[in-house]
Amino acid sequence: xxxxxxxxxxxQALMREQGWLGIMVMNHDDYRYFLGRDWAQPxxxxxxxxxxxxxxxxxxxxxxxxxAHDHGAQYEIKVFAHVGEQMAAVVGAxxxxxxxxxxxxxxxxxxxxxxxxxxxxxFLVDLFRKLNPRLELVPSDPVMDALxxxxxxxxxxxxxxxxxxxxxxxxxxxxxxxPGVTSREVTAEAMCAMMRAGAEGTSTPIYVNFGAYxxxxxxxxxxxxxxxxxxxxxxxxxxxxxxxANLSRTFVMGEPDKLQLRLMNAYSEMVAETRRxxxxxxxxxxxxxxxxxxxxxxxxxxYHIDGIxxxxxxxxxxxxxxxxxRQHRNVKVLDGMALTIGHTVLAVPGIGGVRHEDVYQVxxxxxxxxxxxxxxxxxx
Amino acid sequence: xxxxxxxxxxxQALMREQGWLGIMVMNHDDYRYFLGRDWAQPxxxxxxxxxxxxxxxxxxxxxxxxxAHDHGAQYEIKVFAHVGEQMAAVVGAxxxxxxxxxxxxxxxxxxxxxxxxxxxxxFLVDLFRKLNPRLELVPSDPVMDALxxxxxxxxxxxxxxxxxxxxxxxxxxxxxxxPGVTSREVTAEAMCAMMRAGAEGTSTPIYVNFGAYxxxxxxxxxxxxxxxxxxxxxxxxxxxxxxxANLSRTFVMGEPDKLQLRLMNAYSEMVAETRRxxxxxxxxxxxxxxxxxxxxxxxxxxYHIDGIxxxxxxxxxxxxxxxxxRQHRNVKVLDGMALTIGHTVLAVPGIGGVRHEDVYQVxxxxxxxxxxxxxxxxxx
Numbered sequence: 001x002x003x004x005x006x007x008x009x010x011x012q013a014l015m016r017e018q019g020w021l022g023i024m025v026m027n028h029d030d031y032r033y034f035l036g037r038d039w040a041q042p043x044x045x046x047x048x049x050x051x052x053x054x055x056x057x058x059x060x061x062x063x064x065x066x067x068a069h070d071h072g073a074q075y076e077i078k079v080f081a082h083v084g085e086q087m088a089a090v091v092g093a094x095x096x097x098x099x100x101x102x103x104x105x106x107x108x109x110x111x112x113x114x115x116x117x118x119x120x121x122x123f124l125v126d127l128f129r130k131l132n133p134r135l136e137l138v139p140s141d142p143v144m145d146a147l148x149x150x151x152x153x154x155x156x157x158x159x160x161x162x163x164x165x166x167x168x169x170x171x172x173x174x175x176x177x178x179p180g181v182t183s184r185e186v187t188a189e190a191m192c193a194m195m196r197a198g199a200e201g202t203s204t205p206i207y208v209n210f211g212a213y214x215x216x217x218x219x220x221x222x223x224x225x226x227x228x229x230x231x232x233x234x235x236x237x238x239x240x241x242x243x244x245a246n247l248s249r250t251f252v253m254g255e256p257d258k259l260q261l262r263l264m265n266a267y268s269e270m271v272a273e274t275r276r277x278x279x280x281x282x283x284x285x286x287x288x289x290x291x292x293x294x295x296x297x298x299x300x301x302x303y304h305i306d307g308i309x310x311x312x313x314x315x316x317x318x319x320x321x322x323x324x325x326r327q328h329r330n331v332k333v334l335d336g337m338a339l340t341i342g343h344t345v346l347a348v349p350g351i352g353g354v355r356h357e358d359v360y361q362v363x364x365x366x367x368x369x370x371x372x373x374x375x376x377x378x379x380x
Numbered sequence: 381x382x383x384x385x386x387x388x389x390x391x392q393a394l395m396r397e398q399g400w401l402g403i404m405v406m407n408h409d410d411y412r413y414f415l416g417r418d419w420a421q422p423x424x425x426x427x428x429x430x431x432x433x434x435x436x437x438x439x440x441x442x443x444x445x446x447x448a449h450d451h452g453a454q455y456e457i458k459v460f461a462h463v464g465e466q467m468a469a470v471v472g473a474x475x476x477x478x479x480x481x482x483x484x485x486x487x488x489x490x491x492x493x494x495x496x497x498x499x500x501x502x503f504l505v506d507l508f509r510k511l512n513p514r515l516e517l518v519p520s521d522p523v524m525d526a527l528x529x530x531x532x533x534x535x536x537x538x539x540x541x542x543x544x545x546x547x548x549x550x551x552x553x554x555x556x557x558x559p560g561v562t563s564r565e566v567t568a569e570a571m572c573a574m575m576r577a578g579a580e581g582t583s584t585p586i587y588v589n590f591g592a593y594x595x596x597x598x599x600x601x602x603x604x605x606x607x608x609x610x611x612x613x614x615x616x617x618x619x620x621x622x623x624x625a626n627l628s629r630t631f632v633m634g635e636p637d638k639l640q641l642r643l644m645n646a647y648s649e650m651v652a653e654t655r656r657x658x659x660x661x662x663x664x665x666x667x668x669x670x671x672x673x674x675x676x677x678x679x680x681x682x683y684h685i686d687g688i689x690x691x692x693x694x695x696x697x698x699x700x701x702x703x704x705x706r707q708h709r710n711v712k713v714l715d716g717m718a719l720t721i722g723h724t725v726l727a728v729p730g731i732g733g734v735r736h737e738d739v740y741q742v743x744x745x746x747x748x749x750x751x752x753x754x755x756x757x758x759x760x
Binding site for chain 2: 038039040041057058059060061062063082083084114116117118119120121122123124125126139184187188191192195196198200201202204205212213215216217218220221305306323324325326345347349350
């Protein structure tokens with residue numbers, strides 16, 4: 001990846017439409033999207049006009065300057081001596097931008113876009129507002145979603161690489177499954193395999209759940225070792241150059257029982273049907289509605305949970321992220337979006353749950369799976 | 381670890397002094413501190429009186445209920461069906477608490493403590509404020525710091541375990557150093573060793589920096605393979621039951637040159653002197669001031685950066701975190717605090733830097749190192 005002034009220019013065109021002064025970047029994913037690399041404390045301003053402004057600590061300036069220079073891009077770099085002065089550096093930069101671009105803003109305030117997600121620290125936002133009474137922060141989604149929901153070919157390549165890394169981790173995890181193994185052991189080996197294959201780390205913790213713990217929506221590590229007959233749900237999410245994989249599989253240790261078979265059949269049918277329906281123009285809510293019908297037909301209607309699909313890219317969940325942002329249920333699927341299928345768990349509380357998740361890119365002919373890992377769920 | 385009603389009761393006594401309605405927990409570390417376990421989306425209310433209220437999604441309720449029950453603790457559990465409703469569940473809970481404890485708050489608003497750190501998502505805080513116009517959020521530090529800066533013996537035990545895990549990772553990383561190795565390879569092997577030794581993951585990414593990249597304050601992965609004569613800075617921070625390790629070492633690949641030796645001598649003297657000074661009653665700023673004198677005597681005064689020591693525990697950096705919160709420079713060290721020594725890098729820009737960091741507990745007789753890893757910096 002390299003610095004992407006083409007993306008900066010697209011963002012600036014959209015900002016002009018919105019009338020924003022700029023975008024304040026305080027998250028890893030937008031920083032990487034524009035700059036092609038991550039930074040420990042990602043702080044940058046993409047003004048509506050002119051060169052991006054990078055904010056970094058004094059000790060980090062030479063590396064940042066070298067990087068921008070090596071990639072042939074001109075940036076303004078503002079240095080702070082101390083984390084406490086970070087927002088002061090930002091304020092100074094925005095004063096200059098406001099003076100140049102928007103000296104008499106409507107109602108006295110200029111709008112600045114900012115990503116409002118889990119990664120944006122509340123105390124820095126509070127400080128930003130306090131120090132910038134003439135700026136109004138608004139969610140940057142109208143600009144950033146327009147840029148990011150449809151993936152460029154090089155982004156899809158990186159996502160496929162991440163998904164291949166996840167596949168190697170899943171192979172290793174599956175190989176570890178035997179009665180008595182702990183979820184911690186499986187996790188450690190899956191992590192080793194993925195790091196050795198080129199993962200930078202994982203976007204969210206690895207989940208390895210056994211038995212009734214497979215019901216968990218988010219999961220974690222099961223407290224008890226694996227037992228014969230247990231369901232196993234494993235969720236792996238390595239990152240490659242910031243791009244997130246998402247691979248979940250359910251296994252059963254030994255012969256599946258009737259309920260496990262019924263759950264697996266219902267889930268597989270729901271995934272197959274979602275794959276059939278996932279075309280440009282469909283709404284996310286329609287995918288869940290059809291999934292619920294299928295689960296109901298299998299006698300599991302009460303256990304169906306919305307959220308079969310979500311956007312993925314430089315964030316583990318990005319627009320459409322309907323389980324986090326309810327309004328995203330109304331997002332219309334676009335040609336070129338990267339979406340997962342299989343996010344939701346179908347679980348009978350106290351008994352167990354199943355889930356198979358893969359990453360696809362939407363095409364007019366249907367979703368193209370990035371890495372076809374297959375489903376071989378019985379471990380003997 | 382187990383659920384800690386004793387800590388809840390201490391927090392409640394301090395909240396009564398502050399006149400707060402309660403503490404809203406939205407971060408992993410406070411959640412673990414009170415509940416003894418982590419949760420994918422940590423959301424809990426510690427009211428000034430009565431049982432803690434845990435907020436979780438419907439699919440996660442059975443596990444949370446089992447956990448609380450197994451540990452003999454009574455909690456109220458509020459369930460939401462959808463992430464979008466999380467804050468609505470919180471609002472409902474606070475309405476009840478306000479009605480019971482503080483029906484006519486001064487100036488119409490009750491105060492609620494909340495951790496204001498990197499982990500607290502701005503959009504949830506905004507939503508909380510919008511839905512709770514009668515609540516005023518204030519930083520929870522006056523209560524949480526009073527509880528957390530001095531470590532209990534079982535916390536120190538877990539921190540020592542984490543530091544042992546880091547030591548195994550450092551052994552493995554050092555073993556990997558040879559001309560041509562990439563920082564990615566070193567990172568992968570260090571991570572494997574730490575995961576196999578019981579790490580849950582790392583609190584911040586592993587840093588493996590070579591050559592001029594050792595100047596980096598935060599670091600990352602060096603783009604070029606290791607070369608003969610390079611400095612190497614490795615920073616490892618595995619977590620065990622949430623408790624953070626912090627182990628940094630500098631190595632040189634082959635014979636150190638004169639400047640490298642001078643940097644290393646200056647740094648070692650600064651660390652030794654900080655160990656000598658670190659006693660209950662000293663102020664954090666005094667440690668840095670003395671460090672600057674030493675660096676100046678070695679001819680590196682211009683390159684000295686404040687931040688030799690910071691608090692550590694369930695957060696990678698916690699009070700006193702003077703490189704993040706300037707006022708923490710005025711914190712007086714207390715008997716029983718857990719602090720690192722060796723956080724700052726001493727770097728000549730464009731050339732290289734050195735850094736050795738370990739974790740200590742403060743005692744009246746001086747700082748007790750949790751794991752004495754030693755310094756053997758020449759790799760041949």
